[in-house]
Amino acid sequence: MSILLIGMGNMFRGDDGAGLVFARRLLSRFNAEEHIDLEFEIRESDGSAFSLIELWRGWERVMVVDALIDASRPPGQILSINGLREDFPWDPLSVSTHAFGLIEAIKLSRVLGMLPKELQVLAIVAESFAMGDGLSPSVDQAIDMAVCQWPKPVFQTFQ
Amino acid sequence: MTKGAIKTKTIKVNYLARVEGEGALLVRLRGKDVEDVQLKIFEPPRFFEAFLRGRSVLETPDITARICGICPVAYQMSAVYAVEQGLNVIVPPPIHDLRRLLYCGEWIESHALHVFMLHAPDFLGYPDAVAMAKDHAQRVEHGLAIKKAGNAIVALVGGREIHPINVKVGGFYRLPSRRELNQLKDQLSAALELAVASTLWVSGFDFPEFDRSLVLVALRSTDEYPMARGRIASNHGFDLPVTEFEEFFEEIHVPYTNALHSVVKTEKGGGSYLTGPLARYAISRQWLHGRAGELALSLNLGSVVTNPFKSIVVRAIEIVHALEEAIRIIQLYEDTAIASVEVKLRAGQGSAATEAPRGLLYHRYKFDAGGIIYDAKIVPPTSQNQKSIEGDLRSLLPRFSDLPKAQMTHLCEQAIRNHDPCISCATHFLKLDFESVANDAIGHL
Incomplete structure (x- = not known):
């Protein structure tokens, strides 16, 4: 079954580029190996709500990878969150500086009936959103490990 | 409050949503008179x-x-x-x-x-x-x-x-x-x-x-609705080639904002x-x-x-x-x-x-x-519109000063959004402090 994986973020704001880096490294691995059972389509997004809605419109299974601000968790930890849960943890995911981001995309899609049947959010705990490209070492290593072990889940289910 | 004092108020809205960029607005009213309006852009300069x-x-x-x-x-x-x-x-x-x-x-x-x-x-x-x-x-x-x-x-x-x-x-x-x-x-x-x-x-x-x-300023073309060609014209008589922009307009630093006016x-x-x-x-x-x-x-x-x-x-x-x-x-x-x-x-x-x-x-x-x-x-x-946005608020508020604070605050935000400000460009979120200052004879706020 096809799954749409969307890496989102900003490459020029430090760890905010984690979702994009994850998507690119996974795509590289898929291109290098042909053993992946599941059929993935990998796309990138700047994280605006409209871009996300247009990307996942018509898809039944979607995975979004984004950076997460959560000072209570170690940088590089990857959390899996059910994007369709009514008690979606909005605040911890408010990493976007855009007026309309992932949260608004989910809320608006729900109202408009455009949500996929399954929406998994992989949230990578960030260390820094400082200006400039490049990930912090902990985030960089965590993404490498997750991509290397894919599709074996290396993330924790968000409670 | 002392009897007979002029009622002044400072209304603060700490976060103006639905604009591009980071900033704030402070409005201080004395009765129906607007004492001060400051559109503050605190997003750091981007150089x-x-x-x-x-x-x-x-x-x-x-x-x-x-x-x-x-x-x-x-x-x-x-x-x-x-x-x-x-x-x-x-x-x-x-x-x-x-x-x-x-x-x-x-x-x-x-x-x-x-x-x-x-x-x-x-x-x-x-x-x-x-x-x-x-x-x-x-x-x-x-x-x-x-x-x-x-x-x-x-x-x-x-x-x-x-x-x-x-x-x-x-x-x-x-x-x-x-x-x-x-x-x-x-x-x-x-x-x-x-x-x-x-x-x-x-x-x-x-x-x-x-x-x-x-004073409305835009490009004026001889044969098309303006996008990328034309002279700079206004409804108040300006008509100049773009090369003379800096002879007519200047950017000034205003202490409360990181964007030039x-x-x-x-x-x-x-x-x-x-x-x-x-x-x-x-x-x-x-x-x-x-x-x-x-x-x-x-x-x-x-x-x-x-x-x-x-x-x-x-x-x-x-x-x-x-x-x-x-x-x-x-x-x-x-x-x-x-x-x-x-x-x-x-x-x-x-x-x-x-x-x-x-x-x-x-x-x-x-x-x-x-x-x-x-x-x-x-x-x-x-940068060019900031002062006009402040002017809109200066003109608008005395007419609506009797509105409840929440409504007045919303009106201010709506008035700012009239001009679709992009603070990312001017220096990224607008934070609005709309103060209604209560100032009586003793002078406390």
Whole structure:
């Protein structure tokens, strides 16, 4: 079954580029190996709500990878969150500086009936959103490990 | 409070949503008198003009596109036209038309975002677009479809939707084929019908009774609704070539904000001015395309729209115009056009102004014989509009000073959104402190 994986973020704001880096490294691995059972389509997004809605419109299974601000968790930890849960943890995911981001995309899609049947959010705990490209070492290593072990889940289910 | 004291109040709104960028507004009222209005932009300076020093003029479209994720095409257009003016590079009409098509895409997507998602909820009494969508799902879907049509143009002509990469000094890196452009036509035609219906929808909103006599400044062209060509004109008699921009206008530092205020120089009459849809409409409404012009007439907008709250209607009409213009350009496009013309570097100076969705965007570069920039100046629309936005609030508040604080606060936010400020450009979120100062004979706040 096809799954749409969307890496989102900003490459020029430090760890905010984690979702994009994850998507690119996974795509590289898929291109290098042909053993992946599941059929993935990998796309990138700047994280605006409209871009996300247009990307996942018509898809039944979607995975979004984004950076997460959560000072209570170690940088590089990857959390899996059910994007369709009514008690979606909005605040911890408010990493976007855009007026309309992932949260608004989910809320608006729900109202408009455009949500996929399954929406998994992989949230990578960030260390820094400082200006400039490049990930912090902990985030960089965590993404490498997750991509290397894919599709074996290396993330924790968000409670 | 001491008996007989003048009641003063300071109303604070700490976070103004639905604008681009980070900032704040402070309003202090004494009775019905406005003591102070400060549009504070606290987003740190981004130093793009300094970044450009030491870089080649050929890099300007890619560097300046990074100033804004909403209007990167505007930055690219002002950059390339400024450099080309300085290098005496004349691009052939088909390239100019394609650039105009790309600009139409940005107007459509930027205006659609503002009209449907940021501003319409104000008029219908919703806190945001998500809440509005629960009752107006079809309208929101129309907005998404219109925006998508704009995105499609930018993606094709610009190379990608965000921060386009296909624009170069002298033309484009790659031209779209006629076949690729034709594939957009059905989508644009469908969006046009939605845009016409949406204009009628927004024109039926309840607009606060409010009129302002503003100095409106926009490009004026001899044969088209302005985007990238023309002289700088106003409804108050200015008419100057873009090369004289800095002789008429100056940027001044204001202590409470990180964005410079652009004003008319004192010796040229002084004061604030407004750029953007209201200015373009006042100066060039005769060049609106058929259906956009018909809408303006049928809605009795008149020659100048003096109520800033009706900017949403003008913005909707500009969406209609941009869609008509995009369809026109695609119909006339011929595959034989060359992608770019030769560019010979030399020492010089070049300037250009183009019409970003939210107003006039001026660029000026000075460069050496190798095309290396040693001085750059960029005046974004929000820098130019800040003082007029403050002026709107100064005029508006005394008339509505009896409103409950929450309503007055909302009115202030709505009034700011009338001008779709982009703080990312001016220096990214606006934080609004609307203070109602209670000051009695003892003098406490």
